[in-house]
Amino acid sequence: MRNLSDIVASVHADLAEHIGGGKVADYIPALSRVDPRRFGLAVVTCTGEHVQAGDANVPFSIQSISKVFTLTLALERVGARLWHRVGREPSGSPFNSIVQLEQEHGVPRNPFINAGALVVTDALLAGRTPKATAAEILAFLRERADDPSVSIDDEVAGSEAQTGFRNASLANFIRAFGNLKNPVAEVLDVYFHQCALSLSCAQLARAGLFLAGDGVDPLTGAVVCRPARARRVKALMMTCGHYDASGEFAFKVGLPGKSGVGGGILAIVPKQAAIAVWSPGLNAAGTSHVGALALERLVERTGWSVF
Amino acid sequence: MRNLSDIVASVHADLAEHIGGGKVADYIPALSRVDPRRFGLAVVTCTGEHVQAGDANVPFSIQSISKVFTLTLALERVGARLWHRVGREPSGSPFNSIVQLEQEHGVPRNPFINAGALVVTDALLAGRTPKATAAEILAFLRERADDPSVSIDDEVAGSEAQTGFRNASLANFIRAFGNLKNPVAEVLDVYFHQCALSLSCAQLARAGLFLAGDGVDPLTGAVVCRPARARRVKALMMTCGHYDASGEFAFKVGLPGKSGVGGGILAIVPKQAAIAVWSPGLNAAGTSHVGALALERLVERTGWSVF
Amino acid sequence: MRNLSDIVASVHADLAEHIGGGKVADYIPALSRVDPRRFGLAVVTCTGEHVQAGDANVPFSIQSISKVFTLTLALERVGARLWHRVGREPSGSPFNSIVQLEQEHGVPRNPFINAGALVVTDALLAGRTPKATAAEILAFLRERADDPSVSIDDEVAGSEAQTGFRNASLANFIRAFGNLKNPVAEVLDVYFHQCALSLSCAQLARAGLFLAGDGVDPLTGAVVCRPARARRVKALMMTCGHYDASGEFAFKVGLPGKSGVGGGILAIVPKQAAIAVWSPGLNAAGTSHVGALALERLVERTGWSVF
Amino acid sequence: MRNLSDIVASVHADLAEHIGGGKVADYIPALSRVDPRRFGLAVVTCTGEHVQAGDANVPFSIQSISKVFTLTLALERVGARLWHRVGREPSGSPFNSIVQLEQEHGVPRNPFINAGALVVTDALLAGRTPKATAAEILAFLRERADDPSVSIDDEVAGSEAQTGFRNASLANFIRAFGNLKNPVAEVLDVYFHQCALSLSCAQLARAGLFLAGDGVDPLTGAVVCRPARARRVKALMMTCGHYDASGEFAFKVGLPGKSGVGGGILAIVPKQAAIAVWSPGLNAAGTSHVGALALERLVERTGWSVF
Structure with a gap:
């Protein structure tokens, strides 16, 4: 393998012509105002190497990528019982x-579709206040990113709440089957806040590093979860991390990953590194267009595919 | 890691109590007659180590595992154009x-569901006779297994043809959308023969080794396909290898694999080994009950998960 | 045809052995407390004959039968434009x-499934207050029933609101597609009140008589809607009045009808009469078990099938 | 009501501008060659009045309209047991x-979708030869039409067989669930022949008259089936006669009807008349564009809606 810095720089440079492609999410004003030409890329290795390119220090809305972190937290909180509900x-x-939610009686297929993430968030709430729960999630992200400046964008959270009819529909639907335990409004409140978490590529890659380290933060030694649990979260990222384009991502990139509608993608190289990319233009499947291309190139040049 | 022989022996021994669990496929007589207490396990490593336990030399009907090999062959024959059709x-x-086939206008979701495998087989046929095509598939398996005794069980092939109404339905359905080019009867003829391929665990693990070797048989140096193609076949095995239980297999085993209704499973450890297990009792998802447990244990003890 | 009084009496008598069959709706306390042995039957003819048997003067919750009346009102309010939305x-x-709502982008299949009824209610709201809208619906029922004592059961309305997660889900879902114009909470408020309308069989048959009269109340001469509109409402009752058991009802009864989960059914004999039956035990399709049998017998003995 | 001849003539005349609209079925050559400007209309009343306009004596392929006649025959043959299978x-x-066939385990929703009609045809076959069964169907149509010149178009039947992949798929699918008793090829053989029945509007209206007569041919007194059975066939025509546009037809026309992809529609006015229209251009739902308009006008002017 060539020097990682060179590879990251070359991937960033090679994609210059693609920047601006795709379509920026426009369902809330705060997301639609983001400059479509943003493109950041950061890698943190288990040996402590930090490499980055482009807008890697600009915070963005991580949206569904937050589901990886809430899943980890919820599994630590309630254990394998969570799998009875999702x-x-x-x-x-x-x-x-x-559709599937109806056919399968309110048990979502996996924790990374919105319905499943709502159940995970409900499991985290567990009778506490939405405020306390959102604070716990934020604290977890700050710790994982090793950076107390990580924050939640209240404007984004507010906008999500105002336009989140589809999520409100999903939550009520699951509640009708008895698979939400807390009031719908409280589950949605936490969910909209977790989606509004704002991290830069550098922060996000750092935050995901414990998954590369089999549940242990390789830079601090902090134990986040058991190795088997970390591997299983990665397995879910591989098979379910990109909705109905998960197969395509596995086929082309070959790493466990999770995308967000804000244009970010977190990918994990088991035992080696965490990668975060960000570019707001989305492809038809709702994944960052340039981000997915960047990961494909990066994996080609590093040989980091798990396959 | 402990010695591989010890691990394989211990996995085999530990599962003694589970042998006979699950339900043997009974839709054709030849499969229903198989002794449900059979249990074989074989590992071949990229360094040439052969380890096995139990009924690892007893041939069984590999059924859908054949789809991995026909996909490889078809990709070599027609290239990436195949992905326009599946x-x-x-x-x-x-x-x-x-259901999906109707919603998606005759383009099957992936090459490992029956509908997709029929399209792959159609691509292989390409105007030749069913006999010649089945012979080519058999020759490929013999070469990959490095064993000219690999054969097709004509009784199984005949039974499949007599009861294969659902596959006949799928094939006619795809044909109605124009996504089969050859006569339905010919595609089914080849398909029923490929499903009737009969290999032992030892042969099957050996036959799959080229996928561990990134497209090159590590023991003979024979080039079967490009590295990227081998990785992509493995990615598909990970996300689609076990129908609607693929997520579960990835979650618990963490290796690309492909199961067959005859009770066999082929799993690939990238860069390291190929594994074949066989036990006829199936779980609700149609995967070998004991076979899946064996792989889960084997991966735990070898640390072979890709995640 | 024998004397109508004799027929109604004989139908009521013959079904004595079936009374108590089926399962009373139990999703809200107010419905579950109803005596399962209640059974009322009322016929009002276009010539002014009133015939009834059993508990025909006991008010019950008409639930989805209200959809027939709100549809009529909404069509008078917004005209055929309503059909762009349902x-x-x-x-x-x-x-x-x-499921269908997703596949068909938020346009409900018909006005008698809950999703469609919510759109109809939204069309009625049209920027007014929920209170005023519910009052208008109540006034319409009182006028149609020619009885100012018709009322809305506030306990039922309140209970519906507390357990109506599925309707809340549907309403949010439709709103996400832009096919509700008023706030979700207001639409649901009116909807839960219209479902809580409380009428006896005698009142309900009287209220539906304008449909038998092609849009004109045959006893007062009041013009409710154009003849073509009345016929079309009846056509919808025939094809869609009983959800996924509409075909069965048409097959066995042969009259346009609308059932409610409170155990009532309204059926219309074009040009001749309106019929209301009530018995709380429901069959698997959510239609009154004894009520459907009663209509079947009544139609056999009167020859009132439209076919 | 004005004189029926005048009404029929005026409907025919008024639709002149619409003739040629819609799209002629082109999946087999024999259908695609039909002149799109053909338009015939025939009414036969229970009192023996025959009124017609346009191309009412030109034979056309009745296609799915045949399902009404095979259903009647099969019900007479096997009785209500048929409803266990459809x-x-x-x-x-x-x-x-x-799709539904899969979800409902091989029991088609109704006898007028292709899957259901295949089950009905299978029930008619009942171990006899396809030739004998097709001959019986033809004899029934000749008798009902009171015209021995009614025939089956062998070219159409042959073309259907060559392109009938979708029907072959359905038949194999049902067979996989055990809901066809005869060989798939034999069921399809009869089915393709019944679809190729060739009748003029005049013949078709005459053939359907027994349904208006509650199971008795009002002109000959021949008893075809019990009154209740005739009414139930009409109920099915109302709710299911036009696939996923049945509601629309009931809404606009208000008569039990059955359409065919050859551009014909048979509609029944209970107790009064049978109507046949034919014009080859189809609307998006596969129903004759001009034919449906003609029925709508005819019903408006005669007041023949059942509602």
Whole structure:
């Protein structure tokens, strides 16, 4: 392998012509105002190497990438019982589909579609206040990113709440099947706040590093979860991390990953590194267009595919 | 890691109590007659180590595991154009579901559900006779297994043809959308023969080794396909290899794999080894009950998960 | 035909052995407390004959039967434009299914499934207060029933609101597609009140008589809607009045009808009469078990099938 | 009501400008060659009045309209047991959809979608030869039409067989669930022949008259089936006669009807008349564009809606 810095720089440079491609999410004003030409890339290795390019220090809305972190937290909180309430299979459907939920009686296919993430958030709430729960999630991200400046963008959270009819529909639907325990409004409140977490590529890659380290932060030694649990979260990222484009991502990139509608992607290289990319233009599947290309190139040049 | 022989022996021994669990496929007589207490396990490493336990030399019907080999052959024959005719996404549906096929206008979700495998077989046929095509597939398996005694079980092939109404339905359905080029009867003829390929665990693990070797047989140096192609076949095995239980397999085993209704499973450890297990009792998802448990244990003890 | 009084009496008597069959709706306390042995039957003819038997003067919760009246009101209010927002086809799905709504982008299949009824209610609201809208619906029922004592059961309305997660899900889902114009909470408020309308069989048959009269109340001469509109409402009752059991009702009864989960059914004999039956035990399709049998017998003995 | 001849003539005249609209079925050559400007209309009343206009004596391929006649025959043959093998509900799906068939385990929703008609044809076959069965169907049509010149178009039947992949798929699918008793090829053989029945509007209206007569041919007194059975066939025509546009037809026309892809429609006015229209251009739902308009006008002017 060539020097990692060179590879990251070359990937960033090679994609210059693609920057601006795709379509920026426009369902809330705060996301639609983001400059479509932003493109950041950061890698943190288990040996402590930090490499980055472009807008890697600009915070963005991580949106659904937050589901990886809330899943980890919820599994630590309630254990394997969580799997009675949410499945582990690819859905074969878009992120916000409600069809399967009806056919499968309110048990979402996996924790990374919105329905599943709502159940995970409900499990985290567990009778506490939405405020305390959102604070716990934020604290977890700050610790994982080793950076107390990580924050939640209240404007984004507010906008999500005002336009989140589809998520409100999903939450009420799951509640109708008895698979939400807390009031719908409280689950949505936490959910909209976790989606509004704002991190830069550098912070996000750092925050995901414990997954590369099999549940242990390789730079601090902090134990986040058991190795088997970390591997299983990565397995879910591989099979379900990109909704109905998960197969394509596995096929082309070959790493466990999770995308967000803000244009970010977190990918994990087991035992080696965490990668975060960000570029707001989305492809038809709702994944960052340039971000996915960047990961494909990066994996080609590093040989980091798990396959 | 402990000695591989010890691990394989211990996994085999530990599962003694589970042998006989699950339900043997009974849709054709030749499969239903198989002794449910059979249990074989074989590992071949890229360094040439052969380790096995139990009924590892007893041939069994590999059924859908054949799809891995026909996909490799078809990709070499027609190249990436194949992906215009079949997708790369998990289906979220059972192996023989026809629902998505209707919604997606005759383009099967992936090459490992029956509908997709029929399109792959059609691509292989390409105007030749079914006999010649089946012979080519057999020759490929013999070469990959490095064993000219690999054969097709004509009784199984005949039984499949007599009861294969669902596959006949799928094939006619795809044909109605123009996505089969050869006569339905010919495609089914080849398909029923490939499903009737008969290999032992030892042969099957050896035959799959080229995938561990990134497209090159590590023991003979024979080039079967490009490294990127081998990685992509493995990515598909990870996301789609077990129908609507693929997520579960990735979660618990963490290796690319492909199961067959005859009770066999082929799993690949990238860069390291190929594993074949066989035990006829199937779980609800149609995967070998004991076989899946064996792989889970084997991976725990070897640390072979890709995650 | 024998004397109508004799027929009604004989139908009521013959069904004595069936009374108490089926399962009373139990999703809200107010419905579950109703005596399962209640059974009322009322016929009002276009010539002014009133015939009844059993508990025909006991008010019950008409639930979804209210959809016939709100549809009539909304069509008078907004005209045929309503059909841009709701379809006219049988859904082939249960009353509260959300699957089709997703596939058809928030345009409900017909005005008698819950999703469609919510759109109709939204059209009625049209920027007014929920209170004023519910009052208008109540006034319409009182006028149609020619009885100012018709009322809304506030306990039922309140209970619906507390357990109506599925309807809240549907309403949010439709709102996400832009096919509700008023706030979700207001639409649900009116909807839960219209479902809580409380009428006896005698009142309900009287209220539906304008449909038998082609849009004109045959006893007062009041013009409610154009003849073509009345016929079309009846056509929808025939094809869509009983959710995914509409075909069965048409097959066995042969009259346009609308059932409610409170155990009532309103059926219309074009040009001749309106019939209301009530018995709380429901069959698997959510229609009154004894009520459907009673209509079947009544139609056999009167020859009132439209076919 | 004005004189029936005048009404029929005026409807025919008024639709002149619409003739040629819609799209002629082109999946087989024999249908695609039909002149799109053909337009015939025939009414036969229970009192023996024959009125017609346009191309009412030109034979056309009645296609799915044949399902009304095979259903009547099969019910006479096997009785109500037929309903264990086919449902009575609108499907809410296109005529050749396979989705519901999977969800409902091989029991088609109703006898008028293709899947259901295949089961009906299978019930008619009952171990006899396809030739004998097709001959029986033809004899029934000749008798009902009171015209021995009614025939089956062998070219059409042959073309259907060559392109009938979707029907072959449906038949194999049902067979996989055990709901066809005869060989798939034999069921398809009869089915393709019944679809190729060739009648003029005049013949078709005459053939359907027994349904208006509650199972008795009002002109000959021949008893075809019990009154209740005739009414139930009409109920099915109302709720299921036009696939996923049945609601629309009931809404606009208000008569039990059955359409065919050859551009014909048979509609029944209970107790009064049978109507046949034919014009080859189809609307999006596969129903004759001009034919449906003609029925709508005819019903407006005669007041023949059942509602």
